[in-house]
Amino acid sequence: MANCSEVLPYTSSLYPEVRDEPSVIALTVIVIILFVLTVLNYAEELWFLCRVYLHGPNRKYVIFILTLFPVISLCCLVGLLIPRSSLIVELIASILRASSLWVIVKIVIGYFGEESKLLAETSDLTFTLQSPPCCCCCVCLKGSPLSSGKLRLVKIFCFQYVVNRPLMVFILILLWTDNRYSDTDEMSPSNPGTYFQILSTISLLFAMWGVIALVRAVDSRLSGNRIRAKFLSVQLMTVFSVAQRALLSFLASRDAIGCVGTHGSMVQAYRYHLVLLVLESFLLSLIARYAFRFQEPPLTYEDTTEKPETKYDNTAFKMDET
Template sequence: MTGFDPRCTQEPPLAIEVILQLDVFGIILYAALTFMALVSMLLYMEECVYIYRKVSSNKKSAIIWVNGAAPVIGAMSCLGMWIPRATMFTDMTSATYFAIVVFKFLILMIEECGGDEIFLRQSENKTFRISTGPCCCCCPCLPQVPITRRSLFMLKLGSFQFALLKVVFTILSIVLWTNKNYDVADMTISGAAIWINPGVGILTIIALWPVAIMFMHVRNTLRSVKIIPKYAMYQLVLVLSQLQSAIINILAMYGTIGCSPPYSSQSRGYLMSQQLLILEMFIITLVTRLLYRRQYDPISYSEGEEEKNVILAIESGEHCGKNNH
């Protein structure tokens, strides 16, 4: 190619090189995005304190994990923006955190229904519709599955395997990378990425299926706790952090996104993806904070009284997890 710049094939720049090459617009852009990531984390920490003080113990862990998805991804994207050579590690951290969020969102829906025992009691003689995405949305002929302790356990297991195995694959990828056997851009048959990444993709689809099944079952009974917009935010984080980033990175890998020294084409693709994610996760953090913060009051009754109130609320036709004083 005429006029090809050899710097387009070099490694991502060091952090000091990023700082030195910034112009006025770059300084303003980086400062604004860093400010957004910092505010997101501060809002999340404040929200954790609020949840810890005012939410019942059975929901605290799940809500804190789910609320942290956007701030953590935004913070990791900010680190990757400033330190381009750490992009692989920041992306892996974000993906691993979100794998745990998938499982925690399933647990949150169950806890909003009062926990396993109350959910099973109120769902007796009912069924799960398994013909839903992302696995079986095109298979309406699939039979309904009775709601039992075993089927509930299988749903939990389906999501938990992703949280566990994603950590395992992340550690394996880092170990192989240190031995120069793992490269995200190496899509040859002899590269480790071509085997690990599709495996993680399959695990992701398997993990998302139980969450979708549970959501389809409880979306009406939990409407009053805004489960639909909460699920929408969870799905939006998934699409933006996984699908959007994958599309940009693939375009960069095949040269569709041009290089801009000191950034190669692939490094520039990562940079664009991270900058978009910081802005998007900042907005999602604000929306998620409104959805979760406004739902809860200080807990002033004992655990036994809490369960009794949940049962009375269910029997009176209100949502599964609403506690009335």
């Protein structure tokens, strides 16, 4: 492989090089330890949920969110050990990260039992799209009660990202197989990844916009359920995955990140991103532990349905203190 190559290395050339680099070996061991700690934390949370959280309507969504962190960490570890798998692991991570925003919306609805109950319980609350990241300064957007149309708009904002982001990564994989794109290419008009990154960022901003507006609207009803902490763990995971990679790639393109051995600056930026993401996954898994693993207070409201069997069971959310 040429010196300072910007092509992700094969394992056949990567491993002989790192044998003589103790710092790289030590860093890899630290990454593996962080991954194991993330998995152990996840396993204990699953044991807790299976023991005391058997029939809650949000149980499957909670498990999905908690699964996000060890899987992202595993994807990063695979990307470090097998660099040429970068787009495959990014496709898996993109599906999980995009779906997690949709799952947060489902968790909010699940606390009330169904959409009609959510709308009935929040009729006296103010919902406004004057919120970050898109329209925090738009004073023309006045607040009003949450309606079915606005809730549908929030769901559309989230669902479009669930579809768009994995689809864009899949198209990039097709371009990569045809040698028209590389994950370490610099951002430029001739790089098709630049346009996909711009579209993906716009899609993400709309998804974040909708979820933030919904969480802010219902926060007073769900403050005891730590709904902001639940969303924060997912939000930061998505932001770190996207913004951090973009920042490191920009620094590498300006030679702020140097070439190491046969690995060019963009390859090094990609490796630094994966290492940091493993650390961040572990830290965010602790935030998720705080957000989900505790005794949640029951919600009290009148059941608006006529069928007794569909009555919302608040006791399903009672959980032991850690």
